[in-house]
Amino acid sequence: MSENYSVLMSVYYKEHPEYLRQSMQSIYDQTVPTDDFILVCDGPLTPELDAVIADMQDQFGPRLRVCRLLKNGGLGKALNFGIKQCKNDLVARMDSDDISRPDRCERQLVVFAAHPAYSIVSGTVEEFSDTPDNISVRRVVPEKQSEIIAFAKKRNPFNHPCVMYKKSAVEAAGGYQDFYLLEDYYLWIRMLQNGFQGYNLQEPLLWMRAGSDMYKRRGGWKYVQSQRSLFKYMAQTGFITYSQYQVQSLVRLIGAVMPNGLRALLFKKILRK
Numbered sequence: 001m002s003e004n005y006s007v008l009m010s011v012y013y014k015e016h017p018e019y020l021r022q023s024m025q026s027i028y029d030q031t032v033p034t035d036d037f038i039l040v041c042d043g044p045l046t047p048e049l050d051a052v053i054a055d056m057q058d059q060f061g062p063r064l065r066v067c068r069l070l071k072n073g074g075l076g077k078a079l080n081f082g083i084k085q086c087k088n089d090l091v092a093r094m095d096s097d098d099i100s101r102p103d104r105c106e107r108q109l110v111v112f113a114a115h116p117a118y119s120i121v122s123g124t125v126e127e128f129s130d131t132p133d134n135i136s137v138r139r140v141v142p143e144k145q146s147e148i149i150a151f152a153k154k155r156n157p158f159n160h161p162c163v164m165y166k167k168s169a170v171e172a173a174g175g176y177q178d179f180y181l182l183e184d185y186y187l188w189i190r191m192l193q194n195g196f197q198g199y200n201l202q203e204p205l206l207w208m209r210a211g212s213d214m215y216k217r218r219g220g221w222k223y224v225q226s227q228r229s230l231f232k233y234m235a236q237t238g239f240i241t242y243s244q245y246q247v248q249s250l251v252r253l254i255g256a257v258m259p260n261g262l263r264a265l266l267f268k269k270i271l272r273k
Contacts, residue, residue, distance in 0.1 A: 015049060041053075042077075043072030111199060126204050
């Protein structure tokens, strides 16, 4: 089993310093440590965030490489820049407020070693709002390629916060592209259309910080337009039918205009299992 993999994380000024510390510490504590941690600072940060990064730099040593962008350009641009800096082909994505389970990366490396044809490996995430001991809901995604493709026609088939992928495959599909809150979903569709294979471990890999703000971002007209544009792309390229595009557009519209509390309930009771 190859044990060389990079970690790619982006952080911006609104992040909570303690969340960033917990997230980076969870990477440090991996049972198979990374030899290449790329942290992209998406624009200027607060002194508190910079202090956390300085502490973690002392802890990781040369394995942590901090890349600072002059201005905030959004997640897609930050990740596109960061992936170019990764020295390994296998790259583990990590969000700056989530917490990886200690054996997360080891489990994914085992899958890649057993199945060289795979290009994307993700797994289950457990959402929490206060501490990881208090899980509110799980997001389970389908395991195998045929199920992943069918699922992708309706919903995001991989959990981006705990995905590990091949840098070469991501770049061959055009990398991350600007797509409001859907940069990863758009990337997965293009990778699947290009014949790249995925797999989802049917076990928890990561604790994902959730709350009312997360559900608020899933509402509003801008998000509806972004989703409609993505499903329109799928229809135009033959990934879904035009009738499927119409149905999904209507479903997204209803979900976006409903009150935040009701949307949160929808996510927890129907869209998460």
